Amino acid sequence: MTFLREAALVAGKDLRIERRSRVALAQILPFGAIVVVMFAFALDADRTSLPAAAPGLFWTAVLLAALLAISRSFSVEEANGARDGLRMSGLDAGAIFVGKAVAIATELFLLEVVLGAAVIALYGVTVRGAVVLVIAAVAATVGLAATGTVYGVLATGLRARDTLVPLLVLPAVTPVMLGASQAFAAALDGKNTDAWPWVQLLIAFSVLVVAGGTMAFGPLLEEA
Amino acid sequence: MPHAWNYVGVGYGVALVVLATYVTWMLRRTRRLRKTLARDSDG
Amino acid sequence: MTSGLQGLRRYWFGATVTVALGIAALFALVISPPDADQGDVVRLLYLHVPTIWVAYLAFFVTGVASILWLVPRTRRTEWDLLAGASAEVGVIFTGITLVVGSVWGRPTWGTYWVWDARLTSTAILFFLYLGYLALRRTGATADERGKRCAIAGLIAFADVPIVHLSVTWWQTLHQNGTVFNPKLEVTIHGSMAFTLVWSVAAFTLFYVYLMLRRLQLAELEEGLEERELELAIAERQRVEEMVTV
Numbered sequence: 001m002t003f004l005r006e007a008a009l010v011a012g013k014d015l016r017i018e019r020r021s022r023v024a025l026a027q028i029l030p031f032g033a034i035v036v037v038m039f040a041f042a043l044d045a046d047r048t049s050l051p052a053a054a055p056g057l058f059w060t061a062v063l064l065a066a067l068l069a070i071s072r073s074f075s076v077e078e079a080n081g082a083r084d085g086l087r088m089s090g091l092d093a094g095a096i097f098v099g100k101a102v103a104i105a106t107e108l109f110l111l112e113v114v115l116g117a118a119v120i121a122l123y124g125v126t127v128r129g130a131v132v133l134v135i136a137a138v139a140a141t142v143g144l145a146a147t148g149t150v151y152g153v154l155a156t157g158l159r160a161r162d163t164l165v166p167l168l169v170l171p172a173v174t175p176v177m178l179g180a181s182q183a184f185a186a187a188l189d190g191k192n193t194d195a196w197p198w199v200q201l202l203i204a205f206s207v208l209v210v211a212g213g214t215m216a217f218g219p220l221l222e223e224a
Numbered sequence: 225m226p227h228a229w230n231y232v233g234v235g236y237g238v239a240l241v242v243l244a245t246y247v248t249w250m251l252r253r254t255r256r257l258r259k260t261l262a263r264d265s266d267g
Numbered sequence: 268m269t270s271g272l273q274g275l276r277r278y279w280f281g282a283t284v285t286v287a288l289g290i291a292a293l294f295a296l297v298i299s300p301p302d303a304d305q306g307d308v309v310r311l312l313y314l315h316v317p318t319i320w321v322a323y324l325a326f327f328v329t330g331v332a333s334i335l336w337l338v339p340r341t342r343r344t345e346w347d348l349l350a351g352a353s354a355e356v357g358v359i360f361t362g363i364t365l366v367v368g369s370v371w372g373r374p375t376w377g378t379y380w381v382w383d384a385r386l387t388s389t390a391i392l393f394f395l396y397l398g399y400l401a402l403r404r405t406g407a408t409a410d411e412r413g414k415r416c417a418i419a420g421l422i423a424f425a426d427v428p429i430v431h432l433s434v435t436w437w438q439t440l441h442q443n444g445t446v447f448n449p450k451l452e453v454t455i456h457g458s459m460a461f462t463l464v465w466s467v468a469a470f471t472l473f474y475v476y477l478m479l480r481r482l483q484l485a486e487l488e489e490g491l492e493e494r495e496l497e498l499a500i501a502e503r504q505r506v507e508e509m510v511t512v
Binding site: 225227229232234239242243247250257 | 292296301305306307308310311314315318359362363366367370371373374375477480481483484487488490491494
């Protein structure tokens with residue numbers, strides 16, 4: 001089987017598990033929505049500060065939801081010794097990495113659409129530069145999903161995995177947070193050209209993490 | 225600059241306390257482990 | 268057990284380090300003059316610069332040790348222990364750098380903190396390796412720990428060049444390097460330059476001392492874990508024998 005075929009197989013498996021269990025839909029999405037609402041409470045919702053802070057708040061909500069999605073992605077492997085099954089399936093480790101990252105990214109995209117709508121409605125944001133927003137979001141999401149997948153497998157099987165993965169992932173994705181928030185802020189301000197350097201940062205980061213993750217996944221998946 | 229030495233004092237003080245604590249902890253723990261391992265290998 | 272000769276060498280090395288640091292403090296706090304602009308507050312820099320330098324060095328050593336562990340031909344537990352010990356020292360020195368820098372910033376910049384590229388990336392560096400240290404405590408077997416930590420350590424090291432180059436890449440409140448700037452022009456002179464260079468050298472020796480001690484401790488802890496594992500296995504075997512008999 002080709003690399004892409006194998007990756008699609010793994011991604012399909014994870015997405016099918018989600019479709020049957022609906023954990024992302026019933027738990028992660030509402031969590032993200034509550035975070036968006038909570039920010040409004042915390043910032044003493046007034047009409048001027050929320051739209052200004054909206055890019056950063058949106059991406060923080062996405063990031064927190066992403067941590068849950070990453071945790072979920074790897075707990076499905078740990079159930080019933082699926083991790084060993086995955087390893088012994090003979091699938092290429094890099095393909096498993098890409099597959100799992102794609103599944104997480106897909107869930108995050110759908111999450112971002114819903115949370116984005118919530119932010120627009122609840123924070124009073126006027127949408128401009130939609131194309132830039134979409135490109136930035138795609139690049140950022142790939143970066144988040146790929147980084148999360150690397151650290152997810154790195155911590156898999158460890159007792160403290162659920163508390164460890166957030167601590168490991170958050171510092172590592174600061175370029176994504178910074179780039180995505182700044183790109184969104186510039187685009188929503190109508191300054192698309194200002195957004196471009198940040199989009200470049202997001203793309204560069206994503207490429208790096210995907211390349212690195214594909215190489216590192218092999219040794220990480222091996223039983224030690 | 226007013227109170228310059230206050231700042232210098234705080235800065236050097238923090239560094240000194242942190243490093244002294246670290247070194248002390250390290251030496252004490254080393255001694256304790258040496259004792260434990262020596263004891264177990266005799267016992 | 269430390270041999271008499273090794274213990275003697277260690278004692279003299281420790282004494283040398285203490286003297287070197289003492290001289291550094293003497294120059295930093297007494298002999299060197301106050302700065303024309305900053306006054307005596309500049310003396311904090313004779314602490315701040317060496318500590319971040321040691322942090323860079325420490326994280327570099329962690330990276331190299333991680334690579335040596337990952338390559339099957341050179342893999343030895345000692346590399347993993349070295350990586351962990353060096354990361355711990357690195358985190359401590361990064362923390363000190365942030366605090367001393369912040370204390371220095373208040374009288375000179377008027378603020379304890381600013382979110383420019385240098386300070387932000389340094390704070391990230393602190394958290395990256397803090398996570399690495401947390402990861403070290405959860406590994407089941409030495410092999411598992413070695414592998415996960417090696418990869419986490421190498422990922423974290425990517426931030427070190429970012430921290431260092433941040434003042435050239437971006438507009439930062441933090442000033443550019445007085446020695447290691449892109450033109451490699453030294454911008455301070457005289458006794459201030461000497462104090463800075465001596466301090467960096469003294470702290471480097473201190474780092475070596477800390478590493479020797481910390482590595483020794485790590486090996487003892489590894490020995491303790493092995494001992495406990497052996498005891499647990501022996502106990503289990505004894506219980507099984509009693510059950511079958």
